Amino acid sequence: MGIPDRGLLEWLDEASTERGLYYANKDDGWDFWSYRDLRDLVLRTAAALRADGVREGDVVALVLRSSPGFVAGFFGALAAGATPCSIAPPFAFQRADEYEKHVARLFETANPRLTLCDDESLERIRKLSAGLDLPEPVVFDDLVEDVEPLAGPLPLPETALLQFTSGSSGFSRGVLISAEALRANLTGMRRWIGWTPDLPGICWLPVHHDMGLVGYLLNVVVTGSDGWMFQPDDFIRSPLRYLRCMSENRAAVTGMPNFGLAYILRRVRPAQLEGLRFDAVRAVIIGAERVDPRVLQEFHERFAPHGLDRGALLPAYGGAEATLAVTGLHPGRGWTTEVPDAGDASALAGTAVVGCGTPLEGRTVTIRSEDGQELPDGQVGEIVVTGVSLASGYVGDTSSASGTSIGEEGLSTGDAGFVRDGQLFVIGRLGDGLKVSGKMVFAESLETLLHQRGIPERQVAVLLGVRDGVPTGVAVFGGVQPGWRELAREVLSEWLGDARLLGVEVPRGGIAVTSSGKPRRRVIWKALCAGRYEDVTAPLTAG
Template sequence: MRTFIDVLRDNTIHGDRAVTFVRTNGQERRVVYPELWAEASRRARALQALGLSKGDRVALILPEPDEFVLSFVGALTAGLVAVPMYPPATLAKLEAYGDTVRHVLAASGARVVVTNDALRPLIQEHLLGSQSADTRLVLERELGAIDPGSAHTTLPDVRGEDLAFLQFTSGSTSRPKGVMVTHENLSVNSHAIMFDGLRSTPEDRGVSWLPLYHDMGLIGFVIAPVYALVQVMFLPTMSFIRRPSLWLDSIHRFRGTITFAPNFAFALATRAVTETQAGGWDLSCMRALGCGAEPIQADVLRAFLDRFAKNGLSPESILPCYGMAEATLAVTFHDLGKPLTTDRIDLATMKNGKAAPAQDDAPSMELVSCGRAFPGHEIRIVGPDGAPLGERQVGEIWLRGPSVTAGYFGDAEATAESFGDGYLHTGDLGYRADGNVYICGRSKDLIILNGKNHYPQDIERVASTVDGIRDGQCVAFARRSTSGAEEAVLVAESRRLGEAKRALVEAVTHAVRAELGVQLAEVVLIKRGTLPKTSSGKVRRRETKMRLENGQLDLVGEPSDDASAPFDSSAVPSPRAPARETETRGAL
């Protein structure tokens, strides 16, 4: 099987194929396949000229898509191990960002950090710290200034077993660990994505605003498409966040057929795109609308499909997925071209580990099918003893196959824990129904009250329906009470700082108790934008719990009304219609 480097080299015969980069200032840069290989080779030799040898690690902190992609392919062409890192979005929270930078550099042993002129002072003066003595800072533009005498320097032979890059996990449950992704992993998973999952042809076109320092954007749109000769347009991530219409407008202009995004992006586009912006769009070209990387709400996907149906968007284009960094990227895909498949299950039986179909009048939740494993890969649902479970029994998901990566760089203990018994122990909870995989949550996040299992995602989902709580901006977890029993706690961002705290807390408590039968011991309201999250936007439950215990959360102030006044039940906001959700974790 050809490596990514082989494919880049072989694709030089396709001068009509290209990747298109849209920079933050709106300028477009089109790089045809022959130029892509020439730039990869040029940058590879420039990195060699710095004294780097095959297997050395090189970190990339580059905000512009063309800067990142061209430097990344140059590093891999030189046989180096790339370490993608997210750039600082703002000057806020620099201390936490600096801690992450220093941790990743130390854990990876990166000898060089490639960045641009704008970020160099910030990184050198404020982020590297004592690490700067061991790490060389190199400007991206310098990689193009090669000594002509080195133009014929021999490039190393890159084999399938060689490391390609370290994908540092987002750290939602622990400090980031570097997943070791080999060139064979990339080749196998790219084929699974493009041919088994997407059934791609060279007529396809990809559009992506996804961050390139995470695997869904990096593998899904930089690496995998070149195997199928699929041309891709890259948009700046922050440009999409500021103007969500950019995503769908680019699909219309570029005639995109493949795109992927997390659940929040579908909700954001449905809410923020105006009729004027969408008026002239033709989205009938879109055939694979992938969704993953965070909990998926069926209602959000249905609302998105309904909102843009008049623009020609097909309901059969929706493609829920499941994956994670430890499996390179993709694990399962929904069957392409089939409508959204969901399963409404009984909440009472779920608490006992059984996903029984709900009766009409029973409390229920709706989960989205994430499809089946790719050919050559095996999924098991197992109990606490590792024994396989039957249909509709909830257990931990184990995975085996050539997409499973080599473990965590420099962390033998964590590797043995997660990659034992010939399977990747994902830590995700799920079940099978009619051959499809449904994801329920994380095993370590379970809240067990009076012997019953409760998923924090369910509590968070219901809390988000209460008017005054920011949608999706809340965290539920368990803690020990003074009596030693486990109790449930919710931390949530308030949408309006002037909200009467007691009324809002009562509304959340009532909504969760009414729908789930869970009594919250405490509801803590914090200020907008202060919930701890990973670089990919996932909530950090354990860090939130620790900050609450240490008094480090930025709490909402007391309401302006008289705190001594008796509670007025009429002030309780009414819950909005409850959303239904599933969760897909990790990379996809």
């Protein structure tokens, strides 16, 4: 294939002084860390962890922004024989009480031997750790100060990553990823997109999310490419800076959710792209949430005059229990859309579905019915994954409302989809739907229709379920604008028939989301049924 399998720490032996990671600073410039400098920091971190009592199999929690310290903390834990676990820093949550509730559960599950953080998060994590009777967190810079590096890494731990699910269906679950599974996923991704050391990457995704961590950071380091690193809030403040960096440095690989593409379209005017070129881009991996074909088309139309190839837009599918990537569209192919078979009792509401490509090497995807039977092409059922890079299991409380499980039959994802000609088409969560006249309608499908009618991403969430014995559809608005309620009534009434329709109005930013920005539908649904939104809930009626 031309792209070799590489060990997780193999890059330490080949660390270049010429290539490395460029971190965006506040002066509109870059702080460069060569792989040689990062290697030294990794081995200093490993030595410091061992000196602090970290031993084989211990968990090291990382509450750090994307930074050289995070790279050193992650690979330093591996080099010390320990298991790294990335936990979202406070910036990822808008409300302090939500953050503390979320992170306390993660710490209880991970039970880290040591927690590394930065000055920004120290006080918050110190308070949480004290309440859970965990060791006091250590600021990364203090940990490695005046420490001599290890001569070389220790043997890898059996579990190379404790990774948390997004928690969109409830609390996040701790997933155990073996060193073999992590290595297999990184190799599979590099071979899928053809990522070689001479192809630079660029990313703004947070490293506490699997797409930013496994999909980008670990890949760029293990590959040995130049990597351009933004903070998520850098991107939100100025997506144009991200685009300029991509153009100026001939970046070949990047990735983001559908939300990121839509945000660029809203914030960057065509005239601002003058002089920028994107003909070097090989792969824009699009995952983590439902892909809107309208957004793909508009994005390509906006950027094609500046050299962006349609075949560089690569919808993909994956999840924490699969380490990350399961399927992906190959570079140069160009995305397509399909609808399920017309006679399918679980037909998709709304627009056609974007294909998320074919399985990466060593993986198999099947669609199964409720009784576990494999379904033919075009029929909707649960997506089941088998093969390499599946998680070893869960840690802590393994219960889940999401329906996702790992067993002898593989990974039952809890996601609905169908396959056509070998390509996977993903519809939504099986638990986030409502059967109407014998057909399943999915919340994510209705959200897509609302976005296409003008309600921005992340400002509306659709909930579907049976409340007080009555089929119910709910539109939760974050900062409602004139006309949104009428739009929601039109869309939901068209697809939900005689279901009761409700609107919930919360302030902008008030929709409960995961650390990666997905609406926590089941959490909101439970709160709604418990009466917590009673004062801001009203029927979605005409006028």
